[in-house]
Every structure is written in structure tokens, then in C-alpha cells.
Amino acid sequence: MKGNLNIGTYLGIPVKIHWTFGLLILFVGYVGVTNGLNGKEILAFGMYMLVLFFCVVLHEYGHAIMARKYGVKTRDIILSPIGGVARLESIPEEPYKELFIALAGPLVNVIIAVTLSIVTLSIYNGGIFPSSESLELLKYPSEFIRFVIVMNIALFVFNLVPAFPMDGGRVLRSLLAIKIGRSKATRVASMIGRILAIGFIVFGLINSHILLTIIGVFIYVTAGSENKSVMMTEVLSNTKVTEIVNPNYTIINVDDPIELPMNIYLRGGEKNFLVADHTGAIVGVIPELFLIDAIKNNVKNLLAGQRMSDKHVFLPEESTLMDVYKLMSSQGMSIISIVNQDGDRIGIIDREGVSRFLEIRFNNSKAKKSPV
Numbered sequence: 090m091k092g093n094l095n096i097g098t099y100l101g102i103p104v105k106i107h108w109t110f111g112l113l114i115l116f117v118g119y120v121g122v123t124n125g126l127n128g129k130e131i132l133a134f135g136m137y138m139l140v141l142f143f144c145v146v147l148h149e150y151g152h153a154i155m156a157r158k159y160g161v162k163t164r165d166i167i168l169s170p171i172g173g174v175a176r177l178e179s180i181p182e183e184p185y186k187e188l189f190i191a192l193a194g195p196l197v198n199v200i201i202a203v204t205l206s207i208v209t210l211s212i213y214n215g216g217i218f219p220s221s222e223s224l225e226l227l228k229y230p231s232e233f234i235r236f237v238i239v240m241n242i243a244l245f246v247f248n249l250v251p252a253f254p255m256d257g258g259r260v261l262r263s264l265l266a267i268k269i270g271r272s273k274a275t276r277v278a279s280m281i282g283r284i285l286a287i288g289f290i291v292f293g294l295i296n297s298h299i300l301l302t303i304i305g306v307f308i309y310v311t312a313g314s315e316n317k318s319v320m321m322t323e324v325l326s327n328t329k330v331t332e333i334v335n336p337n338y339t340i341i342n343v344d345d346p347i348e349l350p351m352n353i354y355l356r357g358g359e360k361n362f363l364v365a366d367h368t369g370a371i372v373g374v375i376p377e378l379f380l381i382d383a384i385k386n387n388v389k390n391l392l393a394g395q396r397m398s399d400k401h402v403f404l405p406e407e408s409t410l411m412d413v414y415k416l417m418s419s420q421g422m423s424i425i426s427i428v429n430q431d432g433d434r435i436g437i438i439d440r441e442g443v444s445r446f447l448e449i450r451f452n453n454s455k456a457k458k459s460p461v
């Protein structure tokens with residue numbers, strides 16, 4: 090991903106920092122100066138911030154290791170000034186797996202806090218909490234450790250706020266999912282998340298707590314997109330390709346002029362075409378992008394066969410729209426043949442068809458929800 094700096098791979102998972110992370114140096118300086126800290130104290134505060142992010146990384150590894158137990162890979166761990174995220178390749182749909190993956194992160198913070206508390210109690214006098222909130226105390230090792238304990242307790246509590254994308258949102262969703270199913274659970278969890286997010290924003294604005302306001306906005310936006318993506322997954326997996334297969338389509342011959350599909354396209358007809366050879370076998374496709382390019386560059390004297398892609402796949406009629414969607418999003422397919430058990434083509438599904446279907450489906454579900 091652009092804007093991320095790879096700082097190493099541990100346990101097979103790359104750890105990256107987002108460029109905005111650099112702003113933290115300014116933040117440390119700003120906080121140091123406004124709190125009247127001297128050079129040594131600012132350095133200690135900087136160290137403290139580093140330890141904070143180290144704990145965040147360990148927290149993310151908690152999620153990643155638990156996910157690995159369930160066979161889910163972690164693409165990478167990204168750190169930004171507002172926190173870290175372990176980007177899992179998928180979220181298991183079984184509620185208890187999601188629950189344990191979500192809990193594994195905060196659990197790491199509990200382990201750190203408990204371990205450091207034991208260390209503190211055994212080597213220093215006094216309790217496990219700093220004697221005051223003053224950042225000047227960070228220069229004393231005993232107080233530094235106490236601040237780290239508080240930090241881990243805060244990370245634990247904060248991450249369990251029941252709002253997406255916080256771990257607490259996932260915990261809430263998975264617990265609800267056991268009772269009411271995943272999509273309903275997501276809807277309820279998103280709604281609770283949004284209400285909390287508004288609370289954060291309002292509270293942050295009133296108390297001029299900018300960070301809380303930003304986090305509130307972030308949660309609000311993410312809660313909505315989480316809900317949408319689950320709804321979409323559900324619709325895609327529950328729709329058979331036969332429901333939207335298009336039996337009326339034009340097959341272009343490799344020897345046809347490229348103008349033929351161009352004209353159909355320009356007249357507002359089909360947007361993606363199959364290309365067959367002389368025997369009628371499909372040998373390639375002409376996607377919409379190729380046509381747009383040909384029209385832009387005014388290419389007319391070519392044959393369809395010279396302007397096609399040989400990327401073409403068949404899907405059996407029992408497939409779901411999710412299979413189609415995966416081929417389109419991961420392999421860039423634009424048109425797919427659907428075949429019956431005898432291997433005969435019963436029609437095609439192209440990008441246009443999928444997006445029209447989703448549009449209608451989601452507008453309908455909105456219409457259903459609005460008050461009559």
C-alpha cells in the first residue's frame with residue numbers, strides 16, 4: 090500500500106507504519122513544550138510513546154496469532170497515529186472465532202499490565218499506579234513502568250468500547266450473531282456504534298478533546314461501511330447465478346471488425362463481449378475498458394481478435410453471485426460464461442449486470458426500511 094513504510098516482518102507478518110506516523114514526533118515536541126518539560130523529560134516522553142506503539146503492535150499480533158489458529162492469514166499490521174490495525178485476509182463468519190480473534194488483542198494488554206504490575210510490586214515500593222499524572226515523572230524508571238501499566242489498562246478498556254472498528258464492536262457483533270444471525274447482529278452493532286460515535290463527537294467537541302472527536306468521526310464512518318459490506322456479502326452469497334444470468338448476448342467473431350462491438354456499445358447496448366473462433370469456441374473477451382480505449386483512439390481498422398483479452402472463464406450454474414464477484418474483483422474478469430451440467434452455455438454475467446443487480450437490490454432494501 091502507498092504511504093506505508095515497512096519496518097520489518099515478524100512471525101511472517103509485515104509491520105508497516107503510515108507516513109502520518111511522523112506527525113507523532115511533532116506531537117511529542119508540542120506536548121513536551123506545552124507541559125514545560127526539559128530535554129531529558131521530552132526524551133522520556135518520546136520513549137513512552139514508542140513503548141505505547143510497541144504495545145499496540147503486540148496487541149495486533151494477539152489478533153493475528155489467534156486468527157492464524159483459525160487458518161486466517163494476516164496481510165500486514167499497519168500503525169498510524171490513531172492506532173494499529175491487523176489486516177486479516179478475511180473475518181471468519183463463525184461467531185465464536187470472531188469473538189476469540191477480537192478478544193485476543195485486548196488480552197495481550199491485560200497480560201502486559203499484569204506482568205508489569207508483578208514486576209513493579211516486587212522491585213519498587215508503592216503501588217502499581219503513578220503517583221501523579223505529571224509527565225515529568227516519566228524520567229524515573231519506576232514511574233515509567235507505572236505509566237505503561239496505566240497505558241495498557243487504557244488500551245484494554247478503550248478497545249473494548251462496543252463500536253466498530255474497535256474490538257468491542259466485533260465482540261458485540263459476534264455475541265449478538267450467536268442469537269440473531271450475523272447480518273442482523275451487524276446492523277444492531279453498527280447502530281450502537283454510531284450512537285456511541287455521536288456521543289464521542291459531542292463529548293469531544295464540548296470538552297475540546299480533538300482526538301476523541303476524530304475517533305468518533307472515524308467510528309461513525311466505519312460502522313456504516315462494515316454494515317454495508319456484510320449486507321453485500323449476504324446478498325452475493327444468497328443469489329444464484331441463474332437468477333441474473335443474461336441469455337441474450339452477442340458473440341463477436343475473431344474476424345469481425347472491432348467496429349461491430351464498438352457500435353453496439355455506442356448505441357447503449359452491451360458493454361462486454363465474448364469472442365469466438367471459427368468453430369464457435371470462445372477464445373477471449375472484449376471488456377468495456379478495451380472498447381472505451383478503442384473509441385478514444387479512434388481504432389477502426391482492427392479485427393476483434395486483435396483487440397481481445399484471452400481471460401475467459403466458465404462457471405457452473407450452481408455457482409453464487411459471490412463466485413462471480415470474486416472472479417471480477419480479484420482477477421479483473423469483466424464477463425463470465427455460465428454453463429449447465431452438460432457444459433452448454435446458458436448465458437453470461439458481466440460487470441454491468443452485477444452492478445445493476447446490486448443497485449436494484451440495495452435501493453429496494455432501503456425502500457423497505459423507510460416508513461410508509
Ligand SMILES: [Zn+2]
Nearest residue numbers: 194195248256
Ligand atoms: Zn484490537
